[in-house]
Amino acid sequence: MTQTVKMDETVERLRMLLAREGEAIAPALAAPGAEDVIGPLVCACAAGRREREQTAPPGTELALVLESILEGYLLHYGRSRLVDTTDEDLRLLAGDHLYAVGLSLLARLGDLGAVRALADLITLCARAHADAGANGGPAGAPAALWLLTALAVGGGSWPQYERSLEAAHRGRAGADELLSEARRRAAELGVERQSQAALIAFQRAVADRPHA
Numbered sequence: 001m002t003q004t005v006k007m008d009e010t011v012e013r014l015r016m017l018l019a020r021e022g023e024a025i026a027p028a029l030a031a032p033g034a035e036d037v038i039g040p041l042v043c044a045c046a047a048g049r050r051e052r053e054q055t056a057p058p059g060t061e062l063a064l065v066l067e068s069i070l071e072g073y074l075l076h077y078g079r080s081r082l083v084d085t086t087d088e089d090l091r092l093l094a095g096d097h098l099y100a101v102g103l104s105l106l107a108r109l110g111d112l113g114a115v116r117a118l119a120d121l122i123t124l125c126a127r128a129h130a131d132a133g134a135n136g137g138p139a140g141a142p143a144a145l146w147l148l149t150a151l152a153v154g155g156g157s158w159p160q161y162e163r164s165l166e167a168a169h170r171g172r173a174g175a176d177e178l179l180s181e182a183r184r185r186a187a188e189l190g191v192e193r194q195s196q197a198a199l200i201a202f203q204r205a206v207a208d209r210p211h212a
Contacts, residue, residue, distance in 0.1 A: 010039035010063045014071065015082050017101070025083060025094045034081035037205050038070055038150050039063030041198040044191045045154025061109055062153055068102030069118055070146070070205075071095075077129055077142075078206040114153040121149040124168050141168070143202050144178035147195060151185050158185065 011034045019026050046059030074080050075095030083094045099122060106115055128141040145168070152161050164181050167173035186195035 008034065008036050010036050010060070010067045011071075011081060013064055014067055018082065018098075023097075024090065025097060028083050028085040028087075028090060028094070030080070030082055030084040035201060035205070036063075036067065037201040038066045038146060038198050041147075041150045041191060041194040042066050042154035044194040045151055045189055048189055048191075049155050059154060061105065062111075062114070065102045065106045065109075065114070065118070066150060066153060068098050068105065069122070072098035072102065073122075073125060073142075074205060077125070081205065111153075113157055117149050117152045117157070120165055120169075121145055124165075140175035141173075141178060142206070143199060144175050144182055146202055147182035147186070147199060148178060150198060151182060151189065151191075151195070155185075155189050155191075161185070 012032060015029060015032065015034065019029055040063070042063045043059035046062055071080065071082055072095045075083060075091050075098065080091070080094070083091065085091060085094075103115065103118060106118065124145050125142045128145070132140075148161060148164065152158070160181055164173055164178055168178065183192075183195065186192050
């Protein structure tokens with residue numbers, strides 16, 4: 001049975017969490033109405049995983065983790081959905097904070113494999129943007145890396161994912177190769193529709209890159 005989450009519910013939970021913290025980020029929060037990007041895919045994968053592994057973490061919590069990490073990524077490399085500020089220092093502070101929030105939430109779930117997957121994601125995305133900046137072109141790998149990570153965190157790791165990550169760390173996996181594996185795995189898990197929707201939403205979220 002597929003677990004469903006109302007569209008945009010996860011990112012709104014994240015906005016409310018930041019508002020309750022009341023720190024420097026809270027006064028800079030944007031109005032409600034941001035779009036979930038990766039959460040619905042994570043939930044779809046996790047629903048199938050829980051049918052196989054009764055101890056798997058709940059998809060709604062994993063979705064919150066991924067949307068938090070994604071918001072940190074957008075604050076560093078795109079346009080934030082939740083923080084409305086022209087203060088560059090605050091943007092970077094908020095981005096680091098949201099990375100930390102996501103990893104902290106994940107640590108409470110006890111999914112060490114997912115902790116590693118997200119640490120790899122952050123590292124590989126940073127490298128992809130650095131390489132793109134040095135070469136004067138757009139970074140194509142992050143979208144594929146985000147899809148692969150969502151599939152691994154929600155649905156569990158698989159051998160080719162591990163090989164793809166190793167190749168990416170060595171600079172031997174291109175964006176097309178990574179995206180092909182993500183699509184193959186999505187088909188295997190029966191989440192092609194959610195995977196395509198996540199890809200479109202991700203590309204829309206990062207289309208305007210004032211800080212790329």
